[in-house]
Amino acid sequence: METVWFMIVAVMVAAYVVLDGFDLGAGVIYLAATKTADERRRIMRAIGPVWDGNEVWLLAAGGTLYFAFPLLYASSFSGFYLPLMMVLWLLMLRGIGIELRSHMHNPVWVGFFDVIFSVSSVLLCIFFGAALGNVVRGVPLRPDQYFFEPLWTNFRVGTDNGILDWYTVLTGVIALVTLTTHGSLYVAVKTEDELNGRARRVAQWLWPVQLLLTVAGLIATVAIRPGVLDNYKHHAGGFAIPVLVFGALAVMMHGMIKRTDKMAFVASGVYIVGMLVGAAFALYPVVLPASTDPTLNLTIYNTAAGAHGLTVGLVWWSLGMVLALGYFFFLFRMFRGKVRLEGEGY
Amino acid sequence: MDSALLIHRLHFAFTVTFHYLFPQLTMGLAPLIVVLKTLGLRRNDEKYNQAARFWARIFGINFVLGVVTGIPMEFQFGTNWSHFSRFAGGVIGQTLGMEGMFAFFLESAFLGLFLYGEKRLSPRAHWWSAVAVFLGSWLSGFFIVATDAWMQHPVGYIKAADGSVQLSSFWALVLNPWAWWQYAHNMSGAVITGAFVMASVGAFYLLWGKFVEFGRIFVRTGVAAGLIFSVLQLFPTGDGQGRLIAQNQPVTLAAMEALFATQPGAPLVLVGQPNVDEKKIDNPLIIPNALSFLTYRAWTAEVKGLNEFPQDQWPTSIALLYYSYHIMVGLGTVFIAIMVVAAFLLWRGKLFESRWILWALLLALPFPYIANTAGWITAEIGRQPWLVYSLMRTADGYSKTVSAGNGMFTLLGFMGMYTVLAILFLFLVRREIEHGPEEGQAAERLPKGSLTRVELEPAALAGASHRRED
Numbered sequence: 001m002e003t004v005w006f007m008i009v010a011v012m013v014a015a016y017v018v019l020d021g022f023d024l025g026a027g028v029i030y031l032a033a034t035k036t037a038d039e040r041r042r043i044m045r046a047i048g049p050v051w052d053g054n055e056v057w058l059l060a061a062g063g064t065l066y067f068a069f070p071l072l073y074a075s076s077f078s079g080f081y082l083p084l085m086m087v088l089w090l091l092m093l094r095g096i097g098i099e100l101r102s103h104m105h106n107p108v109w110v111g112f113f114d115v116i117f118s119v120s121s122v123l124l125c126i127f128f129g130a131a132l133g134n135v136v137r138g139v140p141l142r143p144d145q146y147f148f149e150p151l152w153t154n155f156r157v158g159t160d161n162g163i164l165d166w167y168t169v170l171t172g173v174i175a176l177v178t179l180t181t182h183g184s185l186y187v188a189v190k191t192e193d194e195l196n197g198r199a200r201r202v203a204q205w206l207w208p209v210q211l212l213l214t215v216a217g218l219i220a221t222v223a224i225r226p227g228v229l230d231n232y233k234h235h236a237g238g239f240a241i242p243v244l245v246f247g248a249l250a251v252m253m254h255g256m257i258k259r260t261d262k263m264a265f266v267a268s269g270v271y272i273v274g275m276l277v278g279a280a281f282a283l284y285p286v287v288l289p290a291s292t293d294p295t296l297n298l299t300i301y302n303t304a305a306g307a308h309g310l311t312v313g314l315v316w317w318s319l320g321m322v323l324a325l326g327y328f329f330f331l332f333r334m335f336r337g338k339v340r341l342e343g344e345g346y
Numbered sequence: 347m348d349s350a351l352l353i354h355r356l357h358f359a360f361t362v363t364f365h366y367l368f369p370q371l372t373m374g375l376a377p378l379i380v381v382l383k384t385l386g387l388r389r390n391d392e393k394y395n396q397a398a399r400f401w402a403r404i405f406g407i408n409f410v411l412g413v414v415t416g417i418p419m420e421f422q423f424g425t426n427w428s429h430f431s432r433f434a435g436g437v438i439g440q441t442l443g444m445e446g447m448f449a450f451f452l453e454s455a456f457l458g459l460f461l462y463g464e465k466r467l468s469p470r471a472h473w474w475s476a477v478a479v480f481l482g483s484w485l486s487g488f489f490i491v492a493t494d495a496w497m498q499h500p501v502g503y504i505k506a507a508d509g510s511v512q513l514s515s516f517w518a519l520v521l522n523p524w525a526w527w528q529y530a531h532n533m534s535g536a537v538i539t540g541a542f543v544m545a546s547v548g549a550f551y552l553l554w555g556k557f558v559e560f561g562r563i564f565v566r567t568g569v570a571a572g573l574i575f576s577v578l579q580l581f582p583t584g585d586g587q588g589r590l591i592a593q594n595q596p597v598t599l600a601a602m603e604a605l606f607a608t609q610p611g612a613p614l615v616l617v618g619q620p621n622v623d624e625k626k627i628d629n630p631l632i633i634p635n636a637l638s639f640l641t642y643r644a645w646t647a648e649v650k651g652l653n654e655f656p657q658d659q660w661p662t663s664i665a666l667l668y669y670s671y672h673i674m675v676g677l678g679t680v681f682i683a684i685m686v687v688a689a690f691l692l693w694r695g696k697l698f699e700s701r702w703i704l705w706a707l708l709l710a711l712p713f714p715y716i717a718n719t720a721g722w723i724t725a726e727i728g729r730q731p732w733l734v735y736s737l738m739r740t741a742d743g744y745s746k747t748v749s750a751g752n753g754m755f756t757l758l759g760f761m762g763m764y765t766v767l768a769i770l771f772l773f774l775v776r777r778e779i780e781h782g783p784e785e786g787q788a789a790e791r792l793p794k795g796s797l798t799r800v801e802l803e804p805a806a807l808a809g810a811s812h813r814r815e816d
Binding site for chain 1: 406407410413414415417418420421423424425426428429431432434435436437439440442443444445446447448450451452454455456457458459462463466504506510512513514516745746747748749752755756759763767770774777
């Protein structure tokens, strides 16, 4: 049962990263890849109707994590106190950036919210990547199963961890590049003409960087935490995941050369899912490794809620998921196709 | 008091108080917008649709603020109250998890359709999108109230070996009688906010002499809803909630009423300042025997005073509890008075000419917010010193690893951020109210943003095209 909930939470987190990831990525290129106010409005219209629904995946994943693994939620959220609070502020700024900018046409007003939106998107990408890096690298868990990480200590991967060290900065950069490509491809899918070409070119330029960083990330992860290979050694089927990751990268390039943006965008989504599933597979059944002493690792077994609660939860979770997928299917169908500037919108 | 404990309490109190200013209007306005849209469909009258669109614009701005200030609430259970989450997550994770799965997805998916989709959807489908947003916001309210109700009156749990509590009965949790009374009382309070806001804006238009036709619709709808729910707020919901407190939290009742000593035929204090040190009320104005009657339906019944309980079980801020409770009840009484008079004048056909009552409706605007806030302070301060009533003390629930200094840092951050949000909100809503609901000058206001959509006529589009530079 704990394993089922581990997979459910992993899938919900992956859904969040794939879905809100393109909103964030679009935010990263929002100022850099646009030349006119019209182009910026096109990007806004591409993400406007869906960003809030996408962000809900984070909240729902958080709620599910809280319900299934309360101790993990308690320990990690208090331990990552400072960066999480900053993520909250950034999420707020991103949200009001999108929603309030078009309430007035004054260029000062619009320009202000444009910058708020773009800068908070960039920082969120880096924070999320660094967060994942922290979970893979491990945190200084104490015997009482709590910890507290300052923002940085000495930037080394040891037992005196800060949120930021060379490894988590690397994962932050990987996330930034990955989501920028992902968002650029989404913008390419949703727009036409010059903006479409420019967005695709951004993704094409970033592709080699992404390939390089993927390899560097894998090497660095194995170097700092050789244990990540254990699950792969025992279940050779796991090696399908890295094959999938690199396959997805190849399909992305193929899609960009052929100018089939949809194919490239879907491949980018597959790449993200592959990276996250690969990390989850490597960690399982650990959910938060201890950098201090492996016997202090938080696992799905020592953090899960009671058995009765988990069983009951499966009933309502399944019902809720079916309903949610129905809404999203309907919503994305309503707003499908290329964005136009006429009529209602952001 | 341990200063980290104080900071974490202030942190949650500040963020949740600010947050709840928005959902109460969201939940209060949603059913009223459905009413306006229903009238528009039934009577085939475009005025009601315009009125609904006007309120949808304000609803949209309000909703954004509710969403962005709501996310920190879920996070804070883990960041600032990790010991509480570890203790109680196995039970309240159920209700909080369900909120995400059932309410957030529903709301967020249909909000987009409701706010942007009027042109793409048939009138009936758009009506359904409004209903879905209404249902989503009310479901969300239920799961949060059920979570709080479990903290007030824990049910359906067992103690596990590691000291935490775990779910033993899902239905006991969801059908907690406390949850249903509190939910009824809370939602009625939200509709009062919605009704007063609508009536207040309507009164403003009537007094201003602009958008008069809409002013009448708003005042009529607001007064009708305001009368019904002001009465429901007192009886049966407030009464039911009060009697649950009398039965299950007698020490809280004694503190709310500042009843220091047990007495038969206990009086109801209308006005007065509790003097906790000397255990008496200064400057009291009382109704003899009334508290006994309200609590036990008998004029001479004995009501337990604070002296019956050990002092370490007294609510920690008796004066604040007493005032918030009295402010809530006092304002609730004023709301009934205003709405009864306004409804009577409406029935006699004189309301729109009676400027004095329109002024009263206009100026009443902030008071439902104060009453709702005071009500929540009563519930939460009244539960002290417990975080989960009789199971976990507040002093044991906060994150011991997060120092007072780190807590202060983020509290100040939130204060700064929320000041900016409040200014933006007031600025944008004031603008909407001044523009008014009339859509004739739509061209003037184009292009509006996502949440302030107006229906575009081709002519208006052409007129507005030169303003498209953003």
